[in-house]
């Protein structure tokens with residue numbers, strides 16, 4: 001119920017490598033889809049000793065196409081709805097340069113799936129864990145590239161992690177109901193909320209801020225990496241500003257703990273969403289737990305956002321401009 005099909009990324013990467021030498025990997029998407037490629041990019045860039053690994057918002061890839069894009073580049077494009085024009089165009093940019101393109105989407109047969117080499121379709125609606133399938137498939141593709149190109153000592157640990165993390169994520173989401181409701185009650189009239197995270201979860205803070213808050217709730221928001229907090233934004237710390245800290249259960253946890261200590265020192269209003277509270281590193285091998293944090297953080301945060309939307313009577317689907325105007 002909570003698994004993704006790991007054979008698919010494995011087979012796709014094997015097919016690609018059977019007749020192409022891969023030296024670069026590009027992850028390309030827009031908005032939440034770009035953010036959800038970030039854990040894969042983070043994992044691969046951190047662990048490869050040979051590959052050039054980059055992530056792009058699609059139009060930057062289209063307008064300022066990297067000089068190294070060629071037939072030795074593996075491009076993973078991603079779009080939930082499969083119709084975002086910039087990302088569909090990125091497929092063409094990549095194919096024109098001779099790159100291998102894999103499209104990751106929720107919608108079979110969508111524009112994103114046309115003219116590419118392989119397609120992966122991920123779930124979304126079934127439950128909270130399913131909303132993290134996109135992150136999971138991208139990470140699985142990154143794992144297979146690493147393993148099949150140069151080998152990875154913790155490959156088996158990652159595979160075991162995939163078999164556990166979606167259940168941890170679903171349980172996390174199911175367990176935060178009362179806390180999420182209380183937080184939403186306290187913050188429903190807030191004018192601004194800041195989101196902080198580190199490591200593989202950095203873009204969970206970014207996407208929560210940019211999309212769940214600014215796009216879907218029209219609440220002003222900012223976001224930053226825990227390491228950057230002490231290099232500017234900590235000047236805002238007091239008992240009036242609001243923060244949400246995604247604490248990692250993994251290598252960068254000391255960075256998040258340092259932020260928490262500072263926030264508490266000045267009585268900041270701070271919600272902590274801690275992957276350790278949900279038992280992440282007890283369930284997945286500790287050697288690789290750090291890379292699975294975004295899946296747990298994303299699932300739990302969704303419940304907080306849903307309660308906020310309910311209390312504010314502002315559905316997460318409400319838009320003024322997006323998909324309504326020409327832009």
Ligand SMILES: N[C@@H]1[C@@H](O)[C@H](O)[C@@H](COP(=O)(O)O)O[C@@H]1O
Pocket residue numbers: 030031032033034078079080081082083084087211215
């Ligand atoms: N907030 C939405 C995101 O949720 C979405 O990911 C993105 C691109 O849409 P898609 O993922 O369908 O390409 O548009 C907006 O940014």
